[in-house]
Amino acid sequence: MQSLDSFLSDESSFYGDEEQVSEMEDRAAEFDPMHYWRTSHATNLAVIAASQQAATENGTQHTDGAEIIETKSTCRHPHDGHADCYQRTESVASFLNRLPPSTTKASDLGPWIYIANRNFQSLVVPRVRRLVEEGRKLLEEFEEELSEIQEDNKDKSSSAAKSAVTRKINKKRRKLEADLLQVARDTGVITGKWMLFPSEDKLDEIWAAVAGATAKGALGVGAKVATKPDDEVLSRPRLICVYTKDFQDKEDIRRVLLKLVDLGLVSKGRGSSARSIYYKCDAYTHLDIKGGNPWGLKPSMYSSSDILASK
Structure with a gap:
C-alpha cells in the first residue's frame, strides 16, 4: 500500500490555501492560553462534568452544574487578576483609591490603568497582526505613488499644474x-x-467620573488612563481613552459623547472657550x-463639535 505522503506534493492544499494558512498563523500567534483556561475551558460542559465526577470520587461535596457554571463564568474576564485593571471583587471607589492616576507611576504598574464595562462581550476577535x-503595505504603496506623482511633475510650476497634482494626490489619499x-x-x-x-x-476627578460611568455600563465598552x-x-496633560465598540456605529459614538457632556467632561458650547475632543479608531493607533x-x-x-452639530 502506498503511503499517504506519496499522494501529497509540496503544492498540495492539504494544509489549506495561502489565505487559510495565513489566517491560522494569525490565530495561533494571537492565541492566549491563559485566557482560554479562564474562559472556554472553565465553562466547557465536559470539563464541568469531569470536575463533578472527580469531586464525587474524592468524597467531596457535590456541586450543582449550574452553580459551577455561574462560579466559573464570573472569572472569565481578561482583566481578572491583572493589577493594572479594575477587579470585579472591588468597588469602583476601592479601585480609584488603589490606583490614583495622578500618582501611580508607570515604572510601578505599567503605562495604563484600565477599567471595563463587564456587561459588554465582543463577538469579534481582532486580528491586529x-x-x-496589510495596513503598512497600503501605506508603503501610497508612498511610492506619491513619489512617482511628485517626480513626474517636478518641473511643472504653473498654478494649474500644481492644482492638478494636488487633486490627484487627494484622490489617492481618499x-x-x-x-x-x-x-x-x-x-x-x-x-x-x-x-x-x-x-x-483635574486628572483624578475626571478619571473617577469616567471609571464610574464605565463600570455601570453607562459609557463605552472600556476606558484607560495613562500613568x-x-x-x-513638569506636569503635563494626561490621556484618558473612552472606548466604543465600533468606529462604524456613529449613533453609539454620539451616545457616548453625549454622556461625557452630561458628566461635565466635554463642553457642548461653541466658540473659542469650547474645546473639542477627538475620536480615533484603534486601527490608526496600531498603524502609528x-x-x-x-x-x-x-x-x-x-x-x-462636528458630532454635536450634526442631527
Whole structure:
C-alpha cells in the first residue's frame, strides 16, 4: 500500500490555501492560553462534568452544574487578576483609591490603568497582526505613488499644474483612507475611542467620573488612563481613552459623547472657550498614524463639535 505522503506534493492544499494558512498563523500567534483556561475551558460542559465526577470520587461535596457554571463564568474576564485593571471583587471607589492616576507611576504598574464595562462581550476577535501587515503595505504603496506623482511633475510650476497634482494626490489619499478602514473591518479591529487630555490637577476627578460611568455600563465598552511618567519634570496633560465598540456605529459614538457632556467632561458650547475632543479608531493607533504623519492622513475620525452639530 502506498503511503499517504506519496499522494501529497509540496503544492498540495492539504494544509489549506495561502489565505487559510495565513489566517491560522494569525490565530495561533494571537492565541492566549491563559485566557482560554479562564474562559472556554472553565465553562466547557465536559470539563464541568469531569470536575463533578472527580469531586464525587474524592468524597467531596457535590456541586450543582449550574452553580459551577455561574462560579466559573464570573472569572472569565481578561482583566481578572491583572493589577493594572479594575477587579470585579472591588468597588469602583476601592479601585480609584488603589490606583490614583495622578500618582501611580508607570515604572510601578505599567503605562495604563484600565477599567471595563463587564456587561459588554465582543463577538469579534481582532486580528491586529494582519491589520498591521496589510495596513503598512497600503501605506508603503501610497508612498511610492506619491513619489512617482511628485517626480513626474517636478518641473511643472504653473498654478494649474500644481492644482492638478494636488487633486490627484487627494484622490489617492481618499482611496487610502477607505482601504485602511476596510482592512480594519476585515480584520475585526473595529473599536475606537474618544480622547480626553485633562491637566494633572483635574486628572483624578475626571478619571473617577469616567471609571464610574464605565463600570455601570453607562459609557463605552472600556476606558484607560495613562500613568505618571517616571521622567516627568513638569506636569503635563494626561490621556484618558473612552472606548466604543465600533468606529462604524456613529449613533453609539454620539451616545457616548453625549454622556461625557452630561458628566461635565466635554463642553457642548461653541466658540473659542469650547474645546473639542477627538475620536480615533484603534486601527490608526496600531498603524502609528498620528498628527503630522508623512501620508497626510487625518489621525482622528470625528471631533466633538462636528458630532454635536450634526442631527
